[in-house]
Amino acid sequence: MNPPHIQATILIIIIPLMSSYAIPLLGWRWKRSAYFIALTAIGASLVCSLILLSTVLTQGTIHYHLGGWLPPWGIEYVIDPLNGFMGVVVCTISFLVTLSSKKSVEKELPEKKVRFYTIYLLLFTGLMGIVVTGDVFNLYVFLEIASLSAYALIAIGEDGAPLASFNYIIMGTIGACFYLLGVGYLYIVTGSLNMADLAKLLPPLYDSKVVLIALAFFLIGTAIKMGLFPLHVWLPDAYTYAPSAVSSFIAPLMTKVMAYILIRILFTVFKPSYVIEVVPVASILSWIAAVAIIAGSILALAQRDLKRMLAYSSVSQIGYIVLGIGLANKMGLIGAYLHILNHAFMKGCLFSVAGALMYRTGRRNIFQLHTIHRKMPFTMGALVIGALSMIGIPPTAGFFSKWYLILGSIEAQNWVFVAVILASSLLNALYFFRVIENVYFEVSQGGLKEEPAGDPVREVPLSMLAPIILLAAGILLLGLYNERIISGILVLALPRGF
C-alpha cells in the first residue's frame, strides 16, 4: 500500500478526469452544479500538486507505477522538482482562472455551460497528464486529450472562431503526428518508451542518424504546438476568437506546458551534452527564439485588438522561454523556468482583464477604451501591473526572468541576445504604454461616449475581480520572492550536469 502523498500522483489526474464525466450527469439535472464541480476538482488537484511539490523537495523524486507494472514495461508517473513545480503552476493558474470564469461563461455561453465545463476539465486533465507522466507515448495521449478539448473550446467562440479552430486542428495534428513519429523512431532503435529508460539506452546510439531524425521530429512537433515563430500562425486567431474564459485559460497554460515537453525531451530523454555538443540543436533553437522575440513584438505593435495584441505578445514571450532553453546554461535555464511561471501569471492576469472588459463593455479595440479607469479602477490597476511586468519594470516578476535570461546570454558570451532582450523590452513598452495611455488619458476620439445597451459600465462582479486582483498580486509577490523560488525549487529542477 502506497503512502497518501504517493497516491496524490495519480489522484491529480483521476479527480479531474472523473469529475468531467460527473458534470454532464449531474449538470443534466442541476445546471448550476457544473461550475462548482469543475472548481472543486481543480481545487483538489491544486492540493495534490502542493503535497507533491513539498514531498519532492524534502524526500526526492516520486515514482508511481500504474497498475503495479514495473517500468520500462508499465507506464510510470514520475514527479521530480521540475514536474512538481510545473504541476503547481498549472493548478494555481487554472484554479484562479476557473474562479473568474463563472460570470463570463454565463454571459457568453448561457446555453452551453454544462458542456463547456465538461470539456474544460478534460483540457485540464490533459495538461496535468502531460506534466506528471514519465512515458513518451502516454505523453502523446495526454497531448491529444488536451489539444482535442482546446480545439472544441476555441470553436464555440464568436465569428471567425470555427475557422481559427479548424486551422488549429490542422496545425496541431501535424505537430502531434511529428511528435508521434519521433517516438516511433526512438522505439525502433531502443525498444523502449519510458523516459528514464530511454535516457539510459540512448547514449551509445548518439551516432545513429535515426536518433538525430527522432530529435528533429520532436523539435518540429513541439515547436508547432507551442507556437514558436514562424510556426505560430494558428495562435493569434485561436486566442482572439475564443470565448474570454477559454483564452484566459489556454493562453497562459497550453504553450507553457508544450515548452515543458521540449525541456523534457531535450534534457531528460536526450542528454544535455547531445543537444549542445554533438548536434548544435540548442544554439539553433536560441537563434530561432531571438527572431521570435523581435518578430512577435513587432507584430503585436501592429494590432488594434487587445486580445490579438496579447496573442502576438505570447509569440514573443514563448521566444524568451525557448531562448532560455537554447542557451542551455544554468542562468539561461533558470530564466526559462522562471519565465514559464511569470508568464503564466502575467498572461493569465492580462487575458482575464481582457475578459472583464469584454464582459462589461463588449469591446476589445484598444482605441475605444479611453478613460475607462474611472469605471473599472481595480481591473485597470491589474492591467497596469501586468503590463509593467511584461515590460520588465523591477519590482514585478517579469523583470527577474529577463534579468536571468540576460545573465545567461552574458555567460554564453552572446551579446546579440542581450541586445535582442533589451530591444524587445523597449518594443513591449511601446505597445503596452499605448494601451495604458488609451485607458487613462483622453487621447483618442470615440471612447465610451455611447454606453453599451443594458448595464452601465462599472466594476466587474467580485467573482471576476478577486482572481484578477490575486493574479496581479501574484505578479508582485513572485517578483519580491523570486530569490526564494529559485534557490528553493528551480535550482533543484535543473537537469543533471548544470
Add this chain to the structure above:
Amino acid sequence: MIDSMMSKYNYWMYIILMMIGFYAMIGKKNLIKKLIGMNIFQTAIILYYISIGVKKGGTVPVLMEGLPRAADYVNPLPHVLMLTAIVVSVSTTGVALAVILLIYRRYKTLEEDEILKSIR
C-alpha cells in the same frame, strides 16, 4: 540505392503517403479536402508503426506450444500503440467534422478563400 529502397520499401511507402497528406493539408483550399489530407497523414504514421512490428516468419503474438522464443512472434506493442492512435485519429476527425459543420452553417461554403472574404 535501388537495393536499399527495395529492402526498406515500407518506409518509402509511408513517406510517400505522408507527403500526399501533407500536400492536401497545406495546398488545398477546400476544408473537407484538408481533412482528408489529415486522415491520410495520420494513416501513414499508423502504417509505419505497424510495419516496424513485422518479423519474417513471425506469427500471431499468442503463446503457442512449440514456439518458446520471442523471435517467433511479431512484436505486438506497435499494434497496441496504434490502437490508441486510431482512437485519437477518429476523435480528431470527429471534432474536425463538427467544426466544419459549424463553419458551413455560418458561412454557407467550405472554400477557405470565400470564408476569409466574408469574415473581412
